[in-house]
Amino acid sequence: MRTTLTTEQPVRTTDITPTPAVTAADADPGLQSAARRARRRRTALVWLGRIVVPVVIIGGWQWFTAAGVVDKFFFGQPSGVWHSLVQLFTKGTAFGSIWLNLEITIREAVYGFLLGTGAGIVFGLALGQNRFLADVLGPYIKVANSIPRIILGSIFVVAFGLGTFPKVLLAAVLVFFIVFFNAFQGVREVDQNLVANVRVLGASPFQVARHVTVPSALTWIIASLHTAFGFAIIGALVAEVLGAQHGIGLVIVQAQGQFDMDTVFACMLIMAVVTLVAEYLLTLLERRVLGWRPPSRSEVAAI
Amino acid sequence: MAQPAPGAARIEIIGLTKRFLTPKGRPFTAIQDVSFTVEPGQFCAIVGPTGCGKSTTLGQVSGLDRPSAGRVLVGGQEVRGITKGVSFMFQADALFPWKTVLGNVMIGPVLAGRAKKQAARLARDWLRRVGLAGFEDRYPHQLSGGMRKRVAMAAALINEPKILLMDEPFGALDVQTKAIMQTELLGLWEQTRPSVLFITHDLDEAVALADRVLIMTSGPGSIKQSFEIDLPRPRGEVQAIRHEPRFLELQHQIWSSLKDEVERAYAQTAGVAA
Ligand SMILES: Nc1ncnc2c1ncn2[C@@H]1O[C@H](COP(=O)(O)OP(=O)(O)OP(=O)(O)O)[C@@H](O)[C@H]1O
Ligand SMILES: [Mg+2]
Numbered sequence: 001m002r003t004t005l006t007t008e009q010p011v012r013t014t015d016i017t018p019t020p021a022v023t024a025a026d027a028d029p030g031l032q033s034a035a036r037r038a039r040r041r042r043t044a045l046v047w048l049g050r051i052v053v054p055v056v057i058i059g060g061w062q063w064f065t066a067a068g069v070v071d072k073f074f075f076g077q078p079s080g081v082w083h084s085l086v087q088l089f090t091k092g093t094a095f096g097s098i099w100l101n102l103e104i105t106i107r108e109a110v111y112g113f114l115l116g117t118g119a120g121i122v123f124g125l126a127l128g129q130n131r132f133l134a135d136v137l138g139p140y141i142k143v144a145n146s147i148p149r150i151i152l153g154s155i156f157v158v159a160f161g162l163g164t165f166p167k168v169l170l171a172a173v174l175v176f177f178i179v180f181f182n183a184f185q186g187v188r189e190v191d192q193n194l195v196a197n198v199r200v201l202g203a204s205p206f207q208v209a210r211h212v213t214v215p216s217a218l219t220w221i222i223a224s225l226h227t228a229f230g231f232a233i234i235g236a237l238v239a240e241v242l243g244a245q246h247g248i249g250l251v252i253v254q255a256q257g258q259f260d261m262d263t264v265f266a267c268m269l270i271m272a273v274v275t276l277v278a279e280y281l282l283t284l285l286e287r288r289v290l291g292w293r294p295p296s297r298s299e300v301a302a303i
Numbered sequence: 304m305a306q307p308a309p310g311a312a313r314i315e316i317i318g319l320t321k322r323f324l325t326p327k328g329r330p331f332t333a334i335q336d337v338s339f340t341v342e343p344g345q346f347c348a349i350v351g352p353t354g355c356g357k358s359t360t361l362g363q364v365s366g367l368d369r370p371s372a373g374r375v376l377v378g379g380q381e382v383r384g385i386t387k388g389v390s391f392m393f394q395a396d397a398l399f400p401w402k403t404v405l406g407n408v409m410i411g412p413v414l415a416g417r418a419k420k421q422a423a424r425l426a427r428d429w430l431r432r433v434g435l436a437g438f439e440d441r442y443p444h445q446l447s448g449g450m451r452k453r454v455a456m457a458a459a460l461i462n463e464p465k466i467l468l469m470d471e472p473f474g475a476l477d478v479q480t481k482a483i484m485q486t487e488l489l490g491l492w493e494q495t496r497p498s499v500l501f502i503t504h505d506l507d508e509a510v511a512l513a514d515r516v517l518i519m520t521s522g523p524g525s526i527k528q529s530f531e532i533d534l535p536r537p538r539g540e541v542q543a544i545r546h547e548p549r550f551l552e553l554q555h556q557i558w559s560s561l562k563d564e565v566e567r568a569y570a571q572t573a574g575v576a577a
Contacts, residue, residue: 191397193393193395193396193397194397194399196367196391196393196397197391197393197397198410198414199367199385200365200366200367200385200389200390200391201390201410201411201414201415201462202385202387202414202415203414207414211399211410211414212399215399215401216401290401292400292401292402292403292442293400293401294400294442294444294445
């Protein structure tokens with residue numbers, strides 16, 4: 001039967017059958033170069049704006065502190081921050097080289113991030129798909145979520161000592177709730193038409209999850225990872241502030257104790273760079289996994 | 304009339320009743336005592352006022368939903384769980400936004416356990432048949448509404464179903480595209496001849512496509528009347544058939560039967576709102 005089916009389809013449809021070929025109007029060279037010029041001009045403007053903003057902020061800060069309007073003892077000074085940065089990287093800290101401390105903090109944050117994300121996805125998918133489980137555990141998750149979780153840091157540090165484990169744990173707890181709620185919501189928002197569609201085609205519950213639920217929840221999960229990584233860093237730093245032997249958080253507390261605001265700012269900058277790099281990596285992941293998504297209106301490659 | 308496909312199945316619906324619980328917890332009868340039979344290879348259209356339970360009826364036939372009372376038999380077998388060999392074209396868009404056009408059409412054979420490569424080859428062939436060759440790598444949001452419907456149609460037909468359930472498949476299309484899609488559907492249907500249950504609001508569509516048109520009463524829905532459409536097959540261009548005297552005669556008969564129901568349904572909902 002299959003071979004008889006492959007006979008040509010009626011030609012009568014050709015009048016609306018769209019052809020993917022480039023039409024003459026699209027290939028007009030004048031239109032193309034005009035579009036390119038418009039895009040280049042916009043890019044230049046954006047970059048100009050991007051340069052002006054930090055110049056104004058940092059320049060203003062330097063100028064106000066230098067003129068004595070703002071006390072640099074309390075608020076630091078850009079040139080001092082730069083000096084501290086150089087010191088940190090050349091002389092190191094009281095707790096070993098800056099690289100060692102940075103590595104420890106990043107490792108804690110990344111482990112916490114992975115642990116929290118993994119647990120969040122597993123619980124989110126499970127509870128999202130199982131109404132009974134969701135009804136039973138729902139109230140407890142709400143209660144757990146309303147605990148100010150930073151305080152858990154004190155408990156973890158007392159319970160598990162000054163090593164990396166309590167930091168990983170605090171970071172994971174912070175990450176968990178963000179990812180969990182997103183995964184859960186993602187499963188709940190699954191288009192029931194799609195579920196019905198694959199079920200009619202004979203999909204098993206596992207195939208429904210594989211083809212519909214998980215891909216659909218992935219949009220929500222990946223969106224939450226940006227926020228989640230920021231919280232992983234916060235968790236690691238706060239736990240270090242509460243008690244540690246190494247780590248950027250410890251460097252910050254020590255500097256704070258010595259009223260060395262420049263070093264505090266320098267550490268802040270370092271962690272900001274780390275977060276930006278992570279953000280970039282997450283964006284790459286997002287592009288890979290969510291490449292199918294329609295771009296928002298303004299992003300559409302239109303002229 | 305051409306022969307029905309060897310696998311085409313008879314659909315028997317006997318005393319089908321479906322009740323829902325409203326959010327307030329009161330039972331609500333959507334359809335009551337619906338009985339009809341679709342012969343193997345028959346194209347059966349259902350028309351009726353909005354909310355009369357047409358989609359609900361299809362839900363029972365597909366096995367996505369269970370009847371509150373009555374029975375649904377497909378090929379002599381009572382429907383338990385998902386009916387085998389059914390394809391469903393839904394009222395709402397049911398394409399996977401994260402799959403390409405090819406991936407969307409492939410899903411049927413893949414779920415039926417075919418190898419990926421073979422499924423892709425089959426899907427390409429079907430895309431060509433609905434006039435979408437060259438669009439395999441696009442995502443649904445990059446297609447027009449009419450093209451999305453073609454993808455849905457290819458996805459519904461690729462498994463060569465015994466039964467094709469279509470819930471207002473062309474409801475949201477413009478008149479010209481709709482006519483072209485209808486003609487295409489007829490052409491494809493005549494090749495494989497599954498039994499079809501086709502829901503529509505469009506009387507012209509029902510008469511032009513179907514062997515039989517069922518009229519449903521407004522809620523709770525039941526079958527009011529059945530019309531045999533004796534227009535010859537193959538019917539060819541849907542637009543052309545619209546002007547034949549027999550078509551107009553049938554269309555007029557069905558409309559006078561349906562009009563009362565539509566008016567009654569409208570009065571009902573207006574009464575609720577008042
Ligand atoms: N899950 C549900 N719970 C409660 N009521 C429902 C449910 N599904 C459908 N109904 C009700 O059953 C009735 C029939 O619905 P159905 O979707 O079958 O109508 P329809 O004939 O397909 O309408 P339309 O032509 O507008 O698509 C409606 O009054 C609707 O409100
Ligand atoms: Mg409906």
